[in-house]
Amino acid sequence: MATQFDNIYHGLSAEIGKFRVAPSGMAWKGVDSEGVTAVPSGDIKWAQWLRVARQFQLRVGLRDHRKEKFDGFAREDHDKLATLLKNNFGITLEAREVAFKGWNWGVTDFQGEELAFTISDRTAFELPLRYVANSNIAGKTEVSLEFANLNPSHAGGSKSKQMGDELTEIRFYVPGTLTKLKGSDAGSQ
């Protein structure tokens, strides 16, 4: 008794696939590739629903603290998905608010392996720190992060397969204090 959603991406994959929910867990399979990404029901701890570039994202928190992200859900999928998660895994699909104000000021916050930028308590974006190739502090008030391979590479690797524009660097201006951006230092909370 599996329920299927079509045209779903696995994270930032270029490939679309089918996403299924059943009492045993969740699974995603790309239309062109062989492997299956499976999330057994026992591993599922929480689920979030948020607006991203490719429509809506289902974010699933796992027992080992990893997260799986599935993009491409329609707004109308929310209720169906919420019911499925409740009935199959006993978890609530939490709605996470995203910022669309268009401001360039907010608060940076380290959340696990990601740096989140929030505007008026809403998430504007998150950056995975594992792709930071270099970082630099200039004049005590400017912090830059350089990224390498932030966008996943594609099979074939031809130029036409280039998925999107690739962020290579972001610079923050941190007036007054650097404590917020130093939040990841050992010993601090």
Add this chain to the structure above:
Amino acid sequence: GASGKEGKGWKKFQSYKGEGALPPEVERLRIFVDRKAQTVILPIHGFAVPFHINTIKNASKNDEGDFTYLRINFQTPGQLAGKKEDTPFEDPDATFIRSVSYRSPDGHRLDNIVKQINDLKKEANKREQQKKEMAD
């Protein structure tokens, strides 16, 4: 609602009221200039992140090897250039995004985006100037 109200040295502005107003083009995970909303939407690790033209100082590009690099500089406090009253500044403890850089093998498209951003900025500056003249 509160748009157009004069705050402490900055005028309130907003790109979109909610996610439903995002243009469908954001799905392509490419930089998109939404002229109607006076907004540049950047793809940042799967998110579609709008930046109102008021937050943007300028855009430029340069070619390096097989790639074209696009850089967008934002308005931030503590810069020598630019008039202070034009700086969006709501929370003195905030962290500001000062610049972003992108790369793409498609130089023509980035050329076009730089032009669109700078045209949008010119229009916004012009409107601002006209408003000031009307107020005098």
